Amino acid sequence: MAHTRANGGLLRGLLPLLVALMAPPVVGYELRRDSTGEPVRWDARVRFVVDPAFDVQLDAADALSALQDALATYRDAGVGLQLEVVQGEHGGVGYDLRRDAPNQNTIVALDPWEYDASAIAVTVLTVDIRTHRILDADIALNAQHRSFRVLPPEGAPSNSPWDDVQNTLTHELGHAIGLAHNPAVPGSVMFPTALRGETAKRAFSADDHAGLEALYGGSAELEGGGGTTAGGCSTGGGSGGLFAVVVMLLMTALALRRRREAALLVVLAGPGALASTPEREVPDVAQASLVATGRVVRVQTLVSTGASGLLRTEVELEVERCYRGSCPTRLVVVRPGGRLGHVEQWVEGHELPRPGESLGVVQEEGSAATRMYSLERVRDLVAFARGLERLTSPPAPRVPAPPSAPTPARRR
Ligand SMILES: [Zn+2]
Structure with missing residues (x-):
């Protein structure tokens, strides 16, 4: 039976968000930092292995050429890091922790896709936190839910079905060498979202150059915010509207003292109010078997990594x-x-998430994926709230999925 606990979760989540938003916006690149707070980077040289059939696997003619063009963008930028790609067989995505295990940096087209369905691509980065050196980087393109093409330089309309291969890979290569998302500069390669048909992220902005210089140029000072931002490398709207978001959330927080949480979420998610905010894909709650908010009480990496080389964390x-x-x-x-x-x-x-963080969780029927939305990050909060808006009727008790269902979540 559905149950209701205290309503304070979203409020607790909103307040630190408001505080963060009221601070002056960070303009500039963001570096991927490990849990010690240090930026991570490669030593001097990175070699990626790509399957000779990458074009076929991605169903995009000339995808290998587009990959070379993306690499050339980094070479032309004068990055003090040797980037190269070779064709060959590889072991797929992940990092084998066993001593002396062969590990390769790979670029692959994945179908089936095991990550967030809305992501165009993901980069899996493995680092040694003692040295802050990157050990392994794998780039996977979502060949199940997305359609890739090598588009003409001017791109294609945003209502076209295509994601540009070079646009996508230039962004992911940034992750692979230590750049994090740059939500402050919409024109940058490392901006978190891309529109379909977009080719603008084939070329670096000044902020991207500054980030590369900070990591590999050797002269620039490391600056530009700690940590990383939320969200995948996903489709989204435009940018800006931060001021509107601040005002909206402030009003919401004030109103929260008097109104029901659900009603406020509907206000928050009102059509148009936050239309210009970069967003995560809104969850289809109508298809969800479970939608809840909660507080993280434990984050624990599983000791067995399995055959995939991917770490898993409960x-x-x-x-x-x-x-x-x-x-x-x-x-x-x-x-x-x-x-x-x-x-x-x-x-x-x-x-x-970190212990204590407030999350929204959506488990979709018949899907192995559980989506998490940090209620302390704007993009996540807005997407989750918009999803809730679609719940027009009160939650009805439902039969829980049987234990054998292919879901990573389980009851306790
Ligand atoms: Zn990204």
Whole structure:
């Protein structure tokens, strides 16, 4: 049976967000930092292995040429890092932790896709937090849910079905060498979202150049914000509107004292109000077997990495509010990435929450994926709230999925 707990979760999530938003916006690049706070980077040389049939696997003629063009962009930028790609067989995405195990940096087209369906691509980065050196970087393109093409230089209309190969790879290569998302500069390669048909991210902005210089140029000072931003390398709207978001959230927070949380979420998610905010894909809550908010009480990487070479981390939530489905009081979700000993691994766009963080969780019927939305990050909060808006009727008790269902979450 559905149950309801205290309504304070979203409010607790909103307030730090407001504080963060009221601070002056960070303009500039962001570096991927490990859990010690240090930026991560390669030593001097990175070699990627790509399957000779990459074009076929991606169903995009000339995709290999587009990959070379993306690499050339980095070479032309004078990056003090040797980037190269060779064709050959490879072991796929992940990092084998066993001593002396062969590990390659790979660029692959994946179908089936095991990450967030809305992501165009992901980069899996593995680092040694003692040296802050990148050990392994793998780029995977979402060949199941996206359609790739090598578009003409001017691109294609945003209502076209195509994602440009070079546009995508230039961005992902940035992740692969240590750049994080730059949500402050919409024209940058490392901006978190891309429109279909877009080719603007084939070329670096001044901010991208500054980030590369900071990592590999040797002269620029490291600056530009700590940590990373939320979200994948995904389709989204435009940018800006931060001021509107601040005002909206402030009003919402004030109103929260008097109104019901659900009604406020509808206001927050009102059509048009936040239309210019970069967003995550809105969850289809009508198809969800479970929609809830909760607080993270445990984040623990599993010792066994399995055959994939991907670290997996259990995230345990104390459910605070159940919007749909039969919510347990504690919910455990397994996420890619994590930390084992001195090795840390991230799947870009699948950030692990920290203990105490407030999350929205959506489990879709018949899908192995559980989506997490940080209620302390604008893009996540807005997407989750818009999803909730679609819940027009009160949550009805539903039969929980049987234990054998292919879902990484389980009840406790
Ligand atoms: Zn990205």
